[in-house]
Amino acid sequence: xxxxxxxxxxxxxxxxxxxxxxxxxxxxxxxxxxxxxxxxxxxxxxxxxxxxxxxxxxxxxxxxxxxxxxxxxxxxxxxxxxxxxxxxxxxxxxxxxxxxxxxxxxxxxxxxxxxxxxxxxxxxxxxxxxxxxxxxxxxxxxxxxxxxxxxxxxxxxxxxxxxxxxxxxxxxxxxxxxxxxxxxxxxxxxxxxxxxxxxxxxxxxxxxxxxxxxxxxxxxxxxxxxxxxxxxxxxxxxxxxxxxxxxxxxxxxxxxxxxxxxxxxxxxxxxxxxxxxxxxxxxxxxxxxxxxxxxxxxxxxxxxxxxxxxxxxxxxxxxxxxxxxxxxxxxxxxxxxxxxxxxxxxxxxxxxxxxxxxxxxxxxxxxxxxxxxxxxxxxxxxxxxxxxxxxxxxxxxxxxxxxxxxxxxxxxxxxxxxxxxxxxxxxxxxxxxx
Amino acid sequence: xxxxxxxxxxxxxxxxxxxxxxxxxxxxxxxxxxxxxxxxxxxxxxxxxxxxxxxxxxxxxxxxxxxxxxxxxxxxxxxxxxxxxxxxxxxxxxxxxxxxxxxxxxxxxxxxxxxxxxxxxxxxxxxxxxxxxxxxxxxxxxxxxxxxxxxxxxxxxxxxxxxxxxxxxxxxxxxxxxxxxxxxxxxxxxxxxxxxxxxxxxxxxxxxxxxxxxxxxxxxxxxxxxxxxxxxxxxxxxxxxxxxxxxxxxxxxxxxxxxxxxxxxxxx
Numbered sequence: 001x002x003x004x005x006x007x008x009x010x011x012x013x014x015x016x017x018x019x020x021x022x023x024x025x026x027x028x029x030x031x032x033x034x035x036x037x038x039x040x041x042x043x044x045x046x047x048x049x050x051x052x053x054x055x056x057x058x059x060x061x062x063x064x065x066x067x068x069x070x071x072x073x074x075x076x077x078x079x080x081x082x083x084x085x086x087x088x089x090x091x092x093x094x095x096x097x098x099x100x101x102x103x104x105x106x107x108x109x110x111x112x113x114x115x116x117x118x119x120x121x122x123x124x125x126x127x128x129x130x131x132x133x134x135x136x137x138x139x140x141x142x143x144x145x146x147x148x149x150x151x152x153x154x155x156x157x158x159x160x161x162x163x164x165x166x167x168x169x170x171x172x173x174x175x176x177x178x179x180x181x182x183x184x185x186x187x188x189x190x191x192x193x194x195x196x197x198x199x200x201x202x203x204x205x206x207x208x209x210x211x212x213x214x215x216x217x218x219x220x221x222x223x224x225x226x227x228x229x230x231x232x233x234x235x236x237x238x239x240x241x242x243x244x245x246x247x248x249x250x251x252x253x254x255x256x257x258x259x260x261x262x263x264x265x266x267x268x269x270x271x272x273x274x275x276x277x278x279x280x281x282x283x284x285x286x287x288x289x290x291x292x293x294x295x296x297x298x299x300x301x302x303x304x305x306x307x308x309x310x311x312x313x314x315x316x317x318x319x320x321x322x323x324x325x326x327x328x329x330x331x332x333x334x335x336x337x338x339x340x341x342x343x344x345x346x347x348x349x350x351x352x353x354x355x356x357x358x359x360x361x362x363x364x365x366x367x368x369x370x371x372x373x374x375x376x377x378x379x380x381x382x383x384x385x386x387x388x389x390x391x392x393x394x395x396x397x398x399x400x401x402x403x404x405x406x407x408x409x410x411x412x413x414x415x416x417x418x419x420x421x422x423x424x425x426x427x428x429x430x431x432x433x434x
Numbered sequence: 435x436x437x438x439x440x441x442x443x444x445x446x447x448x449x450x451x452x453x454x455x456x457x458x459x460x461x462x463x464x465x466x467x468x469x470x471x472x473x474x475x476x477x478x479x480x481x482x483x484x485x486x487x488x489x490x491x492x493x494x495x496x497x498x499x500x501x502x503x504x505x506x507x508x509x510x511x512x513x514x515x516x517x518x519x520x521x522x523x524x525x526x527x528x529x530x531x532x533x534x535x536x537x538x539x540x541x542x543x544x545x546x547x548x549x550x551x552x553x554x555x556x557x558x559x560x561x562x563x564x565x566x567x568x569x570x571x572x573x574x575x576x577x578x579x580x581x582x583x584x585x586x587x588x589x590x591x592x593x594x595x596x597x598x599x600x601x602x603x604x605x606x607x608x609x610x611x612x613x614x615x616x617x618x619x620x621x622x623x624x625x626x627x628x629x630x631x632x633x634x635x636x637x638x639x640x641x642x643x644x645x646x647x648x649x650x651x652x653x654x655x656x657x658x659x660x661x662x663x664x665x666x667x668x669x670x671x672x673x674x675x676x677x678x679x680x681x682x683x684x685x686x687x688x689x690x691x692x693x694x695x696x697x698x699x700x701x702x
Contacts, residue, residue: 332510333547337561337613338537340529347560351551431550431593 062087065094069395092396093406103226103381109218112150113229119143120236128421151233153217157208161201169193222300226381228410233300235369238307242368243361245308246315251345253320271313276371279306284378303375311368318360322353355429362422366415383407456664459486461617461648462507467516469506476502478672489649491659494669495695500652504619508539521616537565540610544622546602548594554605555590558612566613580608584638600631604638618642620651656700660684668692
């Protein structure tokens, strides 16, 4: 007979894990040298990495930063390191880095895009980091108008009048709301904004301009924009607008209202079914045909609209995935507490759905930012377009790795920072088991 | 739907019957209510009048329509025929009426449905601030008052994921109470809980009953029914089969269906 009876009289208190089971030694043993085969593979891989680095290293070590042309570069390398030596000719980047940053923006006005970039960081801070005071968000809202004025120049009156359109819409919404219900208020608000923009903003801006002539900067045409400045303008605007648009599309697609649902599904499926290049070509060549004659619709604006719409369609599907992942109980609890649809979405559903979707949303942002290089196709001088034009210069003809490598590096830094931020955000928003 | 855990009524706090006062005022009136899911007839000719201060336990086998019935009362489910009048307001597709009724009727779910991205305190103040437009400070005071009542004020700044099931359900009750509802609906509030935590939730509900809250409770806790309910409604196949006082229902069930149900639920 086995004795099966057992009674514990004292509960055990927690003990630290044995010293050999924690720390870097254990990590190495477990991950690198856990068996003979694994140890062998570790050594082979390390050797491969070292070999690759050893071959690449001379190219960097022999690099030339001061030269006027590729031929000069090569001569200097041959002179210094022997006839067969290879080396990078980074002199081209030193020579053209301003162009890479600003395109053909007038050099005496470089301070304007530079200031815009600094302001961009300031505008992003309250959105990205919760430690920054909430009041800074007002600056983030005003930021697009200020930057438009800084980059394109002209009078500040125009951005002010565009913003005023939102105020007009909100005012009408406020006035109509209590008397005619929320739907009519929404329609009225949107209509008022559109009427303001199309018919009243122009004359008012003209008037404002004559009153405040000192708020006018020297205008810069879109065709002089280029380089990373162009990428960031298109990318940042696309990112900023595609997320809210995507949220609306996702909600529309899930709403029970037949017409809204059909419009959203049609839009999403159409945009997703068409290559971005097609949309860009439409923006570049066809759109002006459809617009009333005489309207001069800025090419960068057209591209931004297309990129935003394209990205919004993907964003909508990403967010729809997040919405679908939420348990129905969350919707029901919000309803049962008496929250109305928009309150429930804003306060309960969206914060959770967006949190679930963060990796995919950032994925969309990254691909949008990289897709801005496609504008090279329609003859805008983004970094890729610039590389082509620099290589057409007889001084630098034949240079490839250095230029594309530089562009790749900058893109990598931007995209990797987004990725790091998204990880940080996911950690910050984790509310379970802390 | 989970296993019933019948708690013995003797384990629960005893209730002074004088506290359980039922008035003549009608809180909910349901007449000739029918509901279909597509072709499936889930609720058939429901007639029920609930007076203010009543504690009604709705019992019945899985799929008998108990949850659907109470979910119709705050319009989480739509009914296709008949009338539901809550606190003098008839439920129709008018969104304003629905939101008004929902803010007067609290609901506690089987799976708590706390908002995981908000702290306990924020969970409790969300609806008062946005629906009732209560100032934040006042809403927080109310929330703390009810959190003290359900005996977890010290958890106010934690997130729901850090609490046990029983604590989460008590927060869910506090969250509903913060809207100062006149009627509370409970949809199997203890079915997702570990046996050890059922009692703490039931005790909270009993306290609520003693304060005169009108309560409709779908539950398998027959001990709870015996301790506080003034009426037990037994449902099967979408119909009300029997209703009676708990004493009569448990000791002298009339319909064959109730007898079978009781023998199964209490027989082990």
